[in-house]
Amino acid sequence: MKNLGCSPLVFRDAISGHIQLLIPEGTVCFTCAPPLVVTSGVDERTLKREGVCAASLPTTMRVVAGLLVPNTLKVLLKFGYVSPYLVKSFINSPCMLPSLD
Numbered sequence: 001m002k003n004l005g006c007s008p009l010v011f012r013d014a015i016s017g018h019i020q021l022l023i024p025e026g027t028v029c030f031t032c033a034p035p036l037v038v039t040s041g042v043d044e045r046t047l048k049r050e051g052v053c054a055a056s057l058p059t060t061m062r063v064v065a066g067l068l069v070p071n072t073l074k075v076l077l078k079f080g081y082v083s084p085y086l087v088k089s090f091i092n093s094p095c096m097l098p099s100l101d
Contacts, residue, residue: 018085018086018087018088019064019067019068019071019083019085019086019088020033020084020085020086021071021075021082021083021084021085023075027084067086067088071083071086
């Protein structure tokens with residue numbers, strides 16, 4: 001269940017994004033595969049909203065770092081499958097609710 005009262009106030013890119021593996025001379029870089037916000041043609045200066053606080057930025061950075069660490073370890077240790085491109089959209093993700101029992 002999503003909080004529909006807050007949904008119109010939340011910018012979609014604030015709760016979704018992607019992580020792209022960049023290995024020099026091994027994978028594509030931002031020139032060939034730019035970030036989604038750049039390819040959408042939206043002026044990045046318009047992303048800042050009046051009256052919106054960026055206080056959650058440190059929390060967002062921790063979440064992104066948590067998603068990056070497994071890929072980084074796999075590359076450095078040559079272990080397992082490395083995801084070259086990981087996309088996450090929290091809008092479309094199912095929400096787990098506590099049991100009523």
